[in-house]
Structures are given as C-alpha cells and as structure tokens.
Amino acid sequence: MEVLEDVGKEPVEKSLAEVEEKELEAFLRANLEVFAWTPYEMPGIDPEVTCHKLNVDRSAKPIIQRQGDLTGRIARWAVVLGQYDLKFRPRTTIKGQVLADFVAEFTPGAIIHRAPLSRGPSVELLNIEHEAMLCGDGTKLDGHNLGLAEITSASSQGHVAPRLALQCHPGHVLLSKKYVPTLEHPNQTLHFVSLLHVLFISFSQSLSTQKTLQTHLLLLLLNPHFITQKCPIQSITTHCSQTLIVLARVLALPFPGMSVHAQIITNSLSSDQFVATRLVKVYSDLGSLESARCVFDQIPQPHVFLCNAMMNGYLRNELYNETLRLFQMMGCHNLDIDSCTCTFALKACTGLSDYESGMGIIRGVAESRMERDRFFGSSVINFLVKFDHIDEAQRVFDGIRHRDVVCWNAMIGGYVQACHFNEAIDLFFEMRGCGNRPTPVTMVSLMKACEGIGNLQLGKCIHGCVLGLGMGKDTLVLTSLLDMYSKMGHTQIAYRVFERMPMKSLVSWNAMISGCVQSGLIHESFELFHRLVNTGGGFDSATTVSLLQGCSQTADLETGKILHGCILRKGLELNLILSTTLVDLYCKCGALDLATSTFNCMKDKNVITWTAMLVGLAQNGLAEAALKLFHQMQEEEVDANFVTLVSLVHSCAHLGSLKKGRSVHAHLIRSGFAFDVVNMTALIDMYAKCGKMNSAERIFENGYVYKDVILWNSMITGYGIHGHGNQAIGMYSRMIEERVKPNQATFVSLLAACSHSGLVDEGINLFNSMETDHNIRPNEKHYACFVDLLGRAGRLEEAEAFIRKMPFEPGGAVLEALLSWCRTPRNINMGVETADRLLQLDAMHPGIYVVLSNIYAEGKRWDAVDHIRGLMRKRGLAKIPGYSLIEIGNQVYTFFAGDDSHPKSGEIYRFIETLRLEVETCGYVPDTSCVLRDVDEQMKVKLLWGHSERLAIAFGILSTPAGSLIRITKNLRVCVDCHSLTKYISKIVKREIIVRDANRFHHFLDGECSCGDYW
Structure with missing residues (x-):
C-alpha cells in the first residue's frame, strides 16, 4: 500500500465554508473547555500509547498525550483533520495513516507494528486485544486504486468485516457502496460512527469532492445496520446530529433527520424522552420547527428537558411568541420548570421588547429564589440593560452568589451597551481580581468599551492581554480587534492584525473593508474586495453596504450601479440597511430618479x-x-x-x-x-x-x-448676509471676550460680511490677523473671500496682484471670485484670461461659460457671445435657470422668467402693466444694459418685465393683505434694474419687501434698500 501523500505543511488560509464553520464552532464551544489550541496539544490518548503524528512534518517526534473525554477527543481530531488541504490523486490512500491514528487513540492497549500482506506492498497493522484495523492498498480489476480501512473483531472471524472504502480517481474521491458495515458490538459501532463524523468534517475542505463524499457518508450514517438494539439510537443521534445538520445545509437536503426518525419509529423508540429531545434539537437546528413540534406533541407528559429543547428551538429561530406560548402551556399543565425554562422565556421577552411579561417572569422567579441562579441572572441582566435599567441590572448582578464568566460578560456587555464604557473597563479588572478567566466574549466587549472612549493606549493593552490569554488565533477576537483599531482611525494597525490572522471569516473581511471606507481609503477597500472574491470567498449584504458607502464618499455613481447589479445577480436580499444605503448613494450622486425608484420599491x-x-x-x-x-x-x-x-x-x-x-x-x-x-x-x-x-x-x-463656536459662526454669517458687517465684527469681538476660540469657518463668515458691507479695510485687517493672532493659516476659501472683497470694491488690480502672491496655485473658488467682477469693458481681457484658466481646471462648468458670455455681451461682442453659447450646446451644458420663490399661506410658489404657468398669470401680468405705468410716472427708467442679448430696446424692456422676481412680487401684492410684508427668495443675483424697480414698488404700494438673492438680503422699504446699492 502506498502511503498517503504528504499533507501541506501550512494550514489553508481560507476558512471552512461559512455554514460548516459555524456548526463546527458551536460543536467545539459545547464540548471543549479551551477553544484555542494547536495540533500539538491533543489530549485524549492513554498515557501508555504513542499516537502516530499527522503527515505534516515527518521529522517531528511522536507525542505522548493525556487521557481526555471521548467527545473532546473527537472534536479535536475533527478540527485537525479539517485544517489541512489534502491533495487527492491516483494511487494515494486517503488519510490511511490518519485513520490508523484515530483508531489507535480510541482503542486501549494498541500496539502498532508493520507486517507484509499479500494484497499490498506494505501495510500498517494495528494489533489490538479485541479489534484490528488494516490500512492498506487494494487494487481492483478495473485498475482503480482503493484505500481500505477495516475494523475486524477477533471474536467474529468469518463474518463480513465493516469497510470504509475510499476509491481514488483523478481529481475526486468516491465512497464505495459495495461495502456494507455489519457491526456486532456496540463499542465497534460507536467507534465507527465517530470515525465517520470525523471524516465528514475533515473532507469538507475539498470543494471538488465535498458533495459526493458527504452524500455517501450520510448513507452510511443512516444505514439500518447501525440502528440496532445492540447499538442504542441515543448513540447515533448524539454523535451524528451535528453531521446531519451540516449535511442538510451543504447538500440542500431538507430533512435528513427524517431517515433517522423513521428508524427510531421502526425500533419503537419514539416514546423515549431522551430520543425525542435529541430529535427536537436536530429538527430545530435544521429550521424544521413543525417537525420538531410533531415530535414534541407525541410525548404525553414531556420532561422539562424536552420542553427546554423545544423552547430553545423556537428561540433560536426567533419565534419569540411561540416560546412564550409554550412557557405558558407548561404553567397551565403544572409541568416542572427550571432555570433554563425561565431563561428561555425571558430571552423571548427581550426579543419582543415585552417589558411587562419579562418583569412578570423575573418577579415569579424571585419568589422561588431562582434569581440567584447565574444562568438566569445573566438573562435578567441582558433584559434589564435592553430597557436602560442599568442600575437594576447591577443590583441583580451583585445578588448572584456564584458568578461565572457568563455573568461577568453579561454585566460588562450591559455597561458597553449603555455607553458606560469606563464602568465596563473597571468591572473587567474586578473580574480578573476575582480569578475569573476572560473569554473571547469578554474581550470583544472590552474592545467596544475601549473604542467608545477612544483610548489607543488602552486598546494596545487589551491587544497584549488577548495574546497573553492565548486568543491570538481566535477569529472572533481578532476581528473585533481590527474593528476597534479601524474605528479609532488607526487603519494601518488594523490591517496588520488582519494580515496576520491565521483564518479569516467573512466578518473579518467585512470589518477590514468597512475600516478602510471609514478612513477614506476607498481604493484599498475595493482591492480587499477583489482579494476576497479571488480567494473563492463569497460576499454578503454587509460587504456591499460598506462598498456602497465608499462610492457615496467619492460620488462614484457608475461603480455604485455595478455593485447594485452584483447584488441583484447574486440574489442578495435588498434588506432595510442595503436599500437605505442605495438610496443615500443615488441621492449623493444626484441620481434622484434612481433614488426615488429604489425608495418606492422598498416594502418596509x-x-x-x-x-x-x-x-x-x-x-x-x-x-x-x-x-x-x-x-x-x-x-x-x-x-x-x-x-x-x-x-x-x-x-x-x-x-x-x-x-x-x-x-x-x-x-x-x-x-x-x-x-x-x-x-x-x-x-x-x-x-x-x-x-x-x-x-x-x-x-x-x-x-x-454653551460657548460653542458654531453658534457664534452662524450669527456672524446671519449678520453678513443681511449686510450688517459692523454687527458681524461686533459679534466676533464679543466672541473673543468670551474666550471662544475662532476657527477657519469664523473668518470665512467675517470676510464675507465685510465684502457685502463694503468694509474693505476691516476685512484686510481681519485677514492679516488670522495667522498673527490666532495661528490659523488661510485656505482657498479665505483667499476667495478676500478677492471678492477687493473685486466688489472695484479694486481688481489689487485682487490680481494678491492672487499672484498666493503661497499656492489659485483654485476654482479664487478665480471665480475674480471673474465675477470682470464685467466692465475695460476688464474684458482680464476676464477672458481668468475664464481660460478656469476652463483648464473644469471644462464642464456651465457657470464659467455664462459669465464669459456676459462679459462679451457687456462689450457688445455678439460674435463671441454666439461662439460661447455654441460651445455650451456642443458640450451639452445649460445655464442654470433663474427662479423666484414666495410663500403664501402654507404653500411655496415658484416663478421662472416669462412664466405663464400659474393659474393667475393673466391677472399677474395685468397688474404688472399697472405697476409699470405707476413707476414710470414716479421717474423709473428701465436699465436695458442688464439684458445681455442682441435685440432692440423694446424687446429688452419686455424681457426685463418678465423677470421672475417681478412676477413673484406682483403675485405677493395680489395675494396678501395691504401693508403686509412680502418675502421673495431668488436663486441668482438680483439684476440692477430689478433692484431699482423694487425700490419704486415698495414706495408705491407702501410695503416692506425682503428679497434674498444668491449673495445677500435686500430690505426694501419706502423707496430705499438696506444694501445702500452696494451688493
């Protein structure tokens, strides 16, 4: 027999398939005292027996191991076998040596020696007092290589020996159906069932052979020969329930437990409370609650353990109402209850946010003195924390006599959930002082507390504690660790933790991708996503949510659409979080049609x-x-x-x-x-x-x-847009007196206020004081405001010289501020030069073309105006249309230039004609220079009277009581002629008219404006 090909020396990087990993983790947590371990620390074998070492490193010495419990030993073997990538090739015995090691471990007094046999070049024969196992070559007539694992009873010579036959073909493995186990002794069956369970998990790494092998293992597990009076069904359900659950999900088999169930009924074991409990658990784990309930209902007087299994099944499947109904039924039928029963019922109340029912359970338990039970006490703490009764939770915690780590975890987690992070950290140190060893759950809560207070040094101490406790390979703990570093802004440290993780779950990938997005490392987040996909790992809605948030940050609409398509093709559920993220992305990218359709398609x-x-x-x-x-x-x-x-x-x-x-x-x-x-x-x-x-x-x-700087800034901005520059500066002086430190936004508001009020010298002094008095270096916004200050005052040469002396290249904001004041004929060259520089920065900005066109129109260069407008049409650009808003009653009305869509447009235009006659009588003369079109004077006057603010004012006068205030909002700067006309109108109709344009407020009253014609 040829020896199994050496297993790779390095563990496989990628983890088990997600569903198998969860089941295996649950199995380990239920049966192992210590979760973190290495292949060199496998207790379980008799001290006299030396076990073969796995074919990982032939130079390593055999290991003498300690005696351990059966379940723990099986679990450890399962993980060890599943941790290495096996290469299946022709003429290779599948795990021959491992099978020998496995049987040796579970057979007392085994002595291994080599012996030549006729049907193979070499074998390893395991001589045992009652049993023998043969791992050798087997060559059939068809030429295929056959690996055999035989368990033979010394007392049953001549009987058919059970064989696990693994037939090797290029690239895949088949489990032969020709060999039917016939086991005479219960212990043999138990060993063989355990062996199958280990093999099932160990072969799960091989994607090419997974389903074939698992299907045949399932057939063996459910073979009638296993379920006999000699081998009680309890043994099968105990050892195989976990395998059945994982097989059901991997192979898409709805209820594989039904085959076992059928054998149970055949053997008249369906009334056994223990068997029923195991079946309820299997069905519940598979999500078949109806089948579980059928089993439960067949027992006339169910024991408390069976009731608890049924309640736990409902609870794990989030059927909280059913859990409570069963709890109430137990009370009505006077069935026994224990602390687990009350714990499950209270967890259901927590899930339903049912405070009254939960408090009723707590009060009832307190009367029978079960509150001091640590399991129930932990549930009480979780329940009270959910309803923000943290002090009451602490009282319950203090009343628990014998606290285990679960109680400490519940209280620490409760403090974290209530954002009492320092208390959580203090309780952790108290826990250590009491001699309790932290678990991964403890460390996860501690990391969230550290993240809450933002203490990097403490975070590093927790990191060291994790390593000292031997949790350096725990995926859950390491994922929480990298998440903590990411949320504190230390993405590089988080990435180092991520790269050193021996096994990365999807949650780990998601945490790292999310951390990159939160730190603005969008490119890096997509690189991680490509790595995840290329390693064969899947992604879920959490992955896509983080990536879509990255697209929102960069307004990357196209990539967002591609991700949306991936979500639909993969069949991911558009849950609430994912759909909301898509709505946010499309809104931030300006794709309101897509945002609206996504929003409208959401059911919840x-x-x-x-x-x-x-x-x-x-x-x-x-x-x-x-x-x-x-x-x-x-x-x-x-x-x-x-x-x-x-x-x-x-x-x-x-x-x-x-x-x-x-x-x-x-x-x-x-x-x-x-x-x-x-x-x-x-x-x-x-x-x-x-x-x-x-x-x-x-x-x-x-x-x-509160002395918050943003409050002061908002007041300075408010005074500025109303043209009250002196009051804005007064607010700044008061701010300094109150020892509120100004920031960059403060000086943006101050410079804008000085610009709109004509306070040029004051603005210059404020700009110069930024660095000298407050150590604030001016940025582009400050330079843009300063250029606007000089340009509005007509000091363009100074503004141009100021730009040349800037410590960095001027950006769009600075150049746009200069361009907006180059409207006079003598400044056309400066305007054209500035516009050219702006177009080099952004050739698709429609506002630049509009201003340049207006500059040419001011100089009567209509050919250049036509050329600019032609360029805009060619490039698909359009001028932002001007509009004015007015609020009448509870409705806001919008008017555009020349608008006749309003139901009262006829009445509005007739009233405007009346106003025209009155203002002309008072001396109003239209300023047609505001019309930048090559048309005659009569047409220019007509166009002026169609401006949106005039329509809004006329509608306001018609729709409001005499003497009442009229408020108009315009999206663009009000033109000179409309400004002049509104002064006349305010005097004629004896109204105060407030117009807010794109720059500032204009308060018109009795023929005057608050801006003093400086805007």
Whole structure:
C-alpha cells in the first residue's frame, strides 16, 4: 500500500465554508473547555500509547498525550483533520495513516507494528486485544486504486468485516457502496460512527469532492445496520446530529433527520424522552420547527428537558411568541420548570421588547429564589440593560452568589451597551481580581468599551492581554480587534492584525473593508474586495453596504450601479440597511430618479430610510419636495428623528419659508431636540435666511451659554448676509471676550460680511490677523473671500496682484471670485484670461461659460457671445435657470422668467402693466444694459418685465393683505434694474419687501434698500 501523500505543511488560509464553520464552532464551544489550541496539544490518548503524528512534518517526534473525554477527543481530531488541504490523486490512500491514528487513540492497549500482506506492498497493522484495523492498498480489476480501512473483531472471524472504502480517481474521491458495515458490538459501532463524523468534517475542505463524499457518508450514517438494539439510537443521534445538520445545509437536503426518525419509529423508540429531545434539537437546528413540534406533541407528559429543547428551538429561530406560548402551556399543565425554562422565556421577552411579561417572569422567579441562579441572572441582566435599567441590572448582578464568566460578560456587555464604557473597563479588572478567566466574549466587549472612549493606549493593552490569554488565533477576537483599531482611525494597525490572522471569516473581511471606507481609503477597500472574491470567498449584504458607502464618499455613481447589479445577480436580499444605503448613494450622486425608484420599491421603511430620501432631496435643492415627503412621512405615522428635523430646518432655510420653518421649530421643541447645539445652529441659520434676525438672536442668547463656536459662526454669517458687517465684527469681538476660540469657518463668515458691507479695510485687517493672532493659516476659501472683497470694491488690480502672491496655485473658488467682477469693458481681457484658466481646471462648468458670455455681451461682442453659447450646446451644458420663490399661506410658489404657468398669470401680468405705468410716472427708467442679448430696446424692456422676481412680487401684492410684508427668495443675483424697480414698488404700494438673492438680503422699504446699492 502506498502511503498517503504528504499533507501541506501550512494550514489553508481560507476558512471552512461559512455554514460548516459555524456548526463546527458551536460543536467545539459545547464540548471543549479551551477553544484555542494547536495540533500539538491533543489530549485524549492513554498515557501508555504513542499516537502516530499527522503527515505534516515527518521529522517531528511522536507525542505522548493525556487521557481526555471521548467527545473532546473527537472534536479535536475533527478540527485537525479539517485544517489541512489534502491533495487527492491516483494511487494515494486517503488519510490511511490518519485513520490508523484515530483508531489507535480510541482503542486501549494498541500496539502498532508493520507486517507484509499479500494484497499490498506494505501495510500498517494495528494489533489490538479485541479489534484490528488494516490500512492498506487494494487494487481492483478495473485498475482503480482503493484505500481500505477495516475494523475486524477477533471474536467474529468469518463474518463480513465493516469497510470504509475510499476509491481514488483523478481529481475526486468516491465512497464505495459495495461495502456494507455489519457491526456486532456496540463499542465497534460507536467507534465507527465517530470515525465517520470525523471524516465528514475533515473532507469538507475539498470543494471538488465535498458533495459526493458527504452524500455517501450520510448513507452510511443512516444505514439500518447501525440502528440496532445492540447499538442504542441515543448513540447515533448524539454523535451524528451535528453531521446531519451540516449535511442538510451543504447538500440542500431538507430533512435528513427524517431517515433517522423513521428508524427510531421502526425500533419503537419514539416514546423515549431522551430520543425525542435529541430529535427536537436536530429538527430545530435544521429550521424544521413543525417537525420538531410533531415530535414534541407525541410525548404525553414531556420532561422539562424536552420542553427546554423545544423552547430553545423556537428561540433560536426567533419565534419569540411561540416560546412564550409554550412557557405558558407548561404553567397551565403544572409541568416542572427550571432555570433554563425561565431563561428561555425571558430571552423571548427581550426579543419582543415585552417589558411587562419579562418583569412578570423575573418577579415569579424571585419568589422561588431562582434569581440567584447565574444562568438566569445573566438573562435578567441582558433584559434589564435592553430597557436602560442599568442600575437594576447591577443590583441583580451583585445578588448572584456564584458568578461565572457568563455573568461577568453579561454585566460588562450591559455597561458597553449603555455607553458606560469606563464602568465596563473597571468591572473587567474586578473580574480578573476575582480569578475569573476572560473569554473571547469578554474581550470583544472590552474592545467596544475601549473604542467608545477612544483610548489607543488602552486598546494596545487589551491587544497584549488577548495574546497573553492565548486568543491570538481566535477569529472572533481578532476581528473585533481590527474593528476597534479601524474605528479609532488607526487603519494601518488594523490591517496588520488582519494580515496576520491565521483564518479569516467573512466578518473579518467585512470589518477590514468597512475600516478602510471609514478612513477614506476607498481604493484599498475595493482591492480587499477583489482579494476576497479571488480567494473563492463569497460576499454578503454587509460587504456591499460598506462598498456602497465608499462610492457615496467619492460620488462614484457608475461603480455604485455595478455593485447594485452584483447584488441583484447574486440574489442578495435588498434588506432595510442595503436599500437605505442605495438610496443615500443615488441621492449623493444626484441620481434622484434612481433614488426615488429604489425608495418606492422598498416594502418596509424606517425613519432612517425616510430621512435618507428627505436629506437627499434637500441636498439636491429640492427643498419643497423634501417638505412634501415629510408630510407623507407624518401621514404614515413615522416619527421623525434628530437628523430628519435638522434637514427640514435646512430645507425651510433654502426656500425662505418662515411659516414652515416655525412649524418645524415647534416640532423640535415637542421632540425635546430644540436646545441641541446642532439644531440651534440650524435654527439660527433658518431664521437669518428667512429675514428674521431678531428670532435668530433670541435663539443664540438661549444657547450662547454653551460657548460653542458654531453658534457664534452662524450669527456672524446671519449678520453678513443681511449686510450688517459692523454687527458681524461686533459679534466676533464679543466672541473673543468670551474666550471662544475662532476657527477657519469664523473668518470665512467675517470676510464675507465685510465684502457685502463694503468694509474693505476691516476685512484686510481681519485677514492679516488670522495667522498673527490666532495661528490659523488661510485656505482657498479665505483667499476667495478676500478677492471678492477687493473685486466688489472695484479694486481688481489689487485682487490680481494678491492672487499672484498666493503661497499656492489659485483654485476654482479664487478665480471665480475674480471673474465675477470682470464685467466692465475695460476688464474684458482680464476676464477672458481668468475664464481660460478656469476652463483648464473644469471644462464642464456651465457657470464659467455664462459669465464669459456676459462679459462679451457687456462689450457688445455678439460674435463671441454666439461662439460661447455654441460651445455650451456642443458640450451639452445649460445655464442654470433663474427662479423666484414666495410663500403664501402654507404653500411655496415658484416663478421662472416669462412664466405663464400659474393659474393667475393673466391677472399677474395685468397688474404688472399697472405697476409699470405707476413707476414710470414716479421717474423709473428701465436699465436695458442688464439684458445681455442682441435685440432692440423694446424687446429688452419686455424681457426685463418678465423677470421672475417681478412676477413673484406682483403675485405677493395680489395675494396678501395691504401693508403686509412680502418675502421673495431668488436663486441668482438680483439684476440692477430689478433692484431699482423694487425700490419704486415698495414706495408705491407702501410695503416692506425682503428679497434674498444668491449673495445677500435686500430690505426694501419706502423707496430705499438696506444694501445702500452696494451688493
């Protein structure tokens, strides 16, 4: 017989298939005292027996091992055999030596020696007192190589010996059906069943042979010869239930346990409580709760263990109501209950968030003094923590007399869940002081606590503790470790942990990909994803959620679409999180049609989904649509959260909708969010942009005690857009007196306020003070504001010289600020040169073409104007249309230039004609230089009277009571002629008219404007 080809010296990098790994882990956790171990630490063999070493390193010496329990020994063998990649080739005995080692371990007094046999060149014969096992070559007439493992009873010579025949073909393995085991002794059967269980798990690494081999092993496991009175069915179900469960999932067999069940009924064992309990467990693990319940219902007076198995099955399949119903049935029939029964019932209450029922169970248990039971006590702690009763949970914890590590884990995890991170860390040290050894669950909770307080040094100490406790190869612990480093911003350390992991689960890959995305390493996250796919590993919805978030950060719509296609092709469920991430991606990429279709296709939506869609609409300038969606959200009785309401405030600010803004403000007060700093900042911004600085000031005075810089910045910005530059500077001076440190945003707001108010010298002084007084280095935004300050004052040569002296190359913001003031004929050359530089940076920016066209139009160079507009058409670019908004009642109306879509457009245009006659009588003369088209003067005047702000003002006068305030919001800068006309209108109709354009506010009253004609 040829010896098995040497197994590779290095463990396979990739882990078992996910489902098998979970089952194996559960099996180990249930039966092994220590999870982390190496192949050189396998207790289980009699001290007198020396076991063969696996064919990994022939130079290693045999190992003398300790006596251990049967189950633990089987489990360790299963993992060892499954940890190495086996190469199946012709003329190779499949694990011949390993089979010999396995039988030697489980047979006392075995002596191994070599003996020549006629049917093979060499064999290893295992002489045992009652049994013998032969591992040798077998060559059939068809030429195929046959590896045999025979267990022969010395007392049954002449009987058919059981054989496990593994037939080797190129690239695959078959289990021969010709050999039917006939076992005479129960111990033989137990050994053989254990051997099959080990073989099943050990061959799971080979994808090419997996299903064939597992199917035949299943046939052997369910062979009637195994289920006899000599070998009780309890032995089969005990040793094989785990194999049946994994086989069912890998082979897509619905209920393989039914074959065992049928044999149980045939042998009249269906009324056995122990057998029924095992069957309920098998069916429950397979997800067949109906079959499990049928078994359960056949027992007239079920024992507490059987009831617990049924409850646990319901619980594991998240059928919490069924769990509680069974618990109540036990009480009605006066069946015995124990701490496990109450634990399962309480976990069901936790899953249902049923506080009253859970407290009823706790009170009932307390009366019978079961609360001190550590298993039940841990469940009580978890239950109380879920309802934020952390102090009560601590009281229960203190009342448990004999605390084991499960109790400590529950309390530590409870503190982490309640965000009491320091208390969790203190409790960990108390746990160590009491002599309790931490488990992987303990370390995972500790890492989350460390992540919560953001202490890298403590995180490294925990890392050292993990290694010292021998958990350096535990996939769960290492995954949590790299996740901790990632969330604290130390992605490089996390990546080193990831690369050194001996086995990487999908959760590990997901954690590393997510960490890269959170750190902005989008390219690296996709490289990891390609590695995952190339290693043959699958991906799940969590993987795609992280990658889609990366696409959102970079606004990479095309890659996002490709990922969406991969999700659909793979058949991944578009769950709530994944669908919400897709909505967010499409909104951030401006693909609102895709976002809306994805949103509308979702069957279940939560507040996060609604908020993602609402924020997306608001960020894309569709503030009115966002408000409509909020009303729909209220109709469906979805409670808005903090983010939803902040987005609504910003939407109202964008629309200039004071009434809706006040309504949202009231909603914030009712929700208890009104005095949050972020919300107060949003409210100040909203009231300022709606022209109500007095309301903004009141909110600021209520929140100024927080001394948060963003509150001060919002007030400075508000004063600036109203042209109150001196008040903005006064707020800054007060800020310095209150020892609130300004930041970069503070000076952006200050410089903009000085620009809109004509405070050039004050702006220059503030700019110079940034580095000297506050150690703040100006960035491009500051330089752009400074250029705008000089350009608005007509000091273009100074602005150009300032740009040349910048410490870095000017970007788009700086050059656009200069270009916007190059409108006079004498500055055409500067404007053309600046536009050329801008187009080199971004040739697809429509605003640059529009400004350049306007510059040429100011100089009457109509051929150049036509050329620029032709370029825009050729490149598919369009000018952003101007529009004006006005709020009447509870509705916001939109008007475009020359708009006749309004139901009252006829009345509006007739009123405009009346206004024209009145203002002309008062001395108004149209400034046709604002019309940058090559048309005659009459047409220019007609075009002027069709401007959107004039239509909105006329509609406002017609639709509101005499003397009431009119508020208009325009998306572009108001033209000189409309500015002049509005002054006349305010005097004629005796109204205050507030117009907010793209730059600032204009308060028109009695023929004057607050800007003093400087804007």
